[in-house]
Amino acid sequence: MVRTIDWVDGAVEIIDQTELPARTVTRRLSTVDELVAAIRALAVRGAPALGVAGALGVALAARQYRDAALAGAVHRLETARPTAVNLARGVRRAAARLADGPDAVLAEALAVRDEEIASSAAMAARGADLVTELCGPAPRLLTHCNTGGLATVVGGTALGVIAELHRRGALGGVVASETRPLLQGARLTAWELGQLGVAYQVAVDGAGPFLMARGMVDAVIVGADRICANGDVVNKVGTYAHALGAQRAGIPFLVVAPESTVDASTPTGGDVEIEDRPADEVFAFGGRRVVPDGAAAINPAFDITPHDLVTAIVTDRRTLRPPY
C-alpha cells in the first residue's frame, strides 16, 4: 500500500489529495515552505496525517535552518492550519529533539509516523473482529466521509477496518456516502476503495437511511473528529442522520478513532462548538454555481451523534460499549 506521506531520500513525499481522483500525483517536498504550502492547500489532510507532516517538517527544518531561522520555520509549521491539534502536537514532539541534532529529530518524526501506522493497524484488527462478531461473515457496510490511509499514513480508521475485512475475505460490500458538500466520500473514499480492489457503490447522503431500511446495509462504520466524555460523537455533517437510520433499522452504528480523539475534558456534544463554513462550499459544483443569485446557505461542517445511537467505539487500545 502506498503511504499518503513519508520520508524518502531526505525529503517529504505526499500523495497530492487535491489532484484525486483524476490523477495520482506524488509530490516531493524538499523545503519547509513547500510543505507548509501543501498543508495549507489541503494537498495533505486528515488529523493523523497532519501530525506526521508536522513532525517530518521539523526534520526538514533541522537540515535547512539554524538558530532564529530554525525557530521561525518550526513556528510556520506549527501554525500552518489552526484546527487540528495533531499538527502542532507532531511539530512539538519532533522539535523537542532539536538540541540533539538533525538525525535525532528525524528519528523522532519517523517514530510519530510509525506509531500512526501501528495505531491504524490496531484499530483495523480490533474493528474487523468486532464487525464480524456483530454482523457475521459477509457484512455490507456503509461509511461516511473519508477515513482511510489518506487521512492517516496508511490504513485509516473506519476505512482501515473495511480494508482489513476485505483482506480477511469477510466483507460483503461497501456503500460510500458521497459526503456533501466537499465530497470526501465520492472523491477520496471511492479512490481508496478502488486502490484496494474493494467493490463499492457511491450513494447520495440522503439515501443512506433508506438503504438501511431496505435491508441493503448491515452496519454503519464511521470515524470521529472528537469523542466526548459521555460518548457523544462529533463527526462530519451527515453522520447523525446515518446514525438515526441505523437505529431505526436495528443495525450497529460503529465509530473507529484513535485514542487521541477521545476528549474526556468535553462532557457532551452540546459543549462542542460546531464550525459553520462558507455558503460557497454548498453552491459550487465543478466550478459551476447552481443556485440562484442571492441564495444563502447554512453549512455546519460537523454534527453530533448522541451516545445512545452509538453501538460501540473502537480505538487503537479499547473497544468501548454503552454505558460510556
Next chain:
Amino acid sequence: MVRTIDWVDGAVEIIDQTELPARTVTRRLSTVDELVAAIRALAVRGAPALGVAGALGVALAARQYRDAALAGAVHRLETARPTAVNLARGVRRAAARLADGPDAVLAEALAVRDEEIASSAAMAARGADLVTELCGPAPRLLTHCNTGGLATVVGGTALGVIAELHRRGALGGVVASETRPLLQGARLTAWELGQLGVAYQVAVDGAGPFLMARGMVDAVIVGADRICANGDVVNKVGTYAHALGAQRAGIPFLVVAPESTVDASTPTGGDVEIEDRPADEVFAFGGRRVVPDGAAAINPAFDITPHDLVTAIVTDRRTLRPPY
C-alpha cells in the same frame, strides 16, 4: 404566476426545469415522443405536474395517432416514469375519452389541469392553517425537494403552504435542503422562493436532522409522490432521513399532497416499486465527473417514510392524522 405546464395553441408548453435557475426556458412539445423525452429528462417533474403532462400527452396522441399506434403512444406515456401514481392516472383519465374523439380527450386533460390548480389553492389554505395551529405564528420550516408551482401547475403542495404562510405574514424562515443528486431544492425551490420574495437558506441533505437537533427548525413539510393506504409516504430520496430527524427532535413532520396522490390500492410503502436511476446523476457536478473511473453508484430516486413518522397529511380535501 407562470404555469409550469399548459396547453397552448395545439401543443404542450413547459418551463424546462433542467435549465433552471440559470435560464427560464419555455419548451414547446408537439409530439408524444417529445413529451415522453421531457418527462424522462425531468424537464417536467413533480407528481401533480406529471399527472397533467400525462393527460395532455394523451391529447397530443389523439391528434397524432390512430389504432395500435395510438395505444402504443398511450402506453409510452403511462410508463415514462414508474413511481408517481399521478402520471399513469392522468394518462388513463384522458385515455378513457379516446372513443369520443380528440376534442373530448383535450377537454378532459384541461379538466385535470384545472383541478390541479384548484387543488393547490385548497392545500395551501388548509396546510397553512395546520402549520399555524401546530407551530404558532412564525415557524421556521424545512422542506425537501421541490414542491412548488414547478411540481404542480401553479402554486404547489408543501411549498404552496410556505408561500401562503408568507402571504399571511406567518412564516419564520425556510431551510431548503438541496436534494441530491439533481438539486431540486438548491435549484428549483431556491428559485421559486426567490421569485416569491421569501428569505431562505439552502442546506446539504445530511445537515437537516442536525439542524433540527440544534433547535433551528420548528417543522418539516414535504410533498409526496404516492401516499399508501396505511399512510406510508413515498417521496424524493432523503425525505425519510428528515422524518427520522423530526421524530427525534420532537417536531411535526407534515406531508402535503393532492388527493390524486393517495393510492388506496397500494397497501404499504413496501409494495411500491422504487425507481433506481442512473449512476451518472450522482457523479456529474456541473459537467465534471468527480469520482474515480470504474465507480458504481446506487441511486434510488425515492424513499419510503413509514406512517408512524408522519404527524399529518394535508390534501385538497382533508387533513389526515394517525391512525391512517
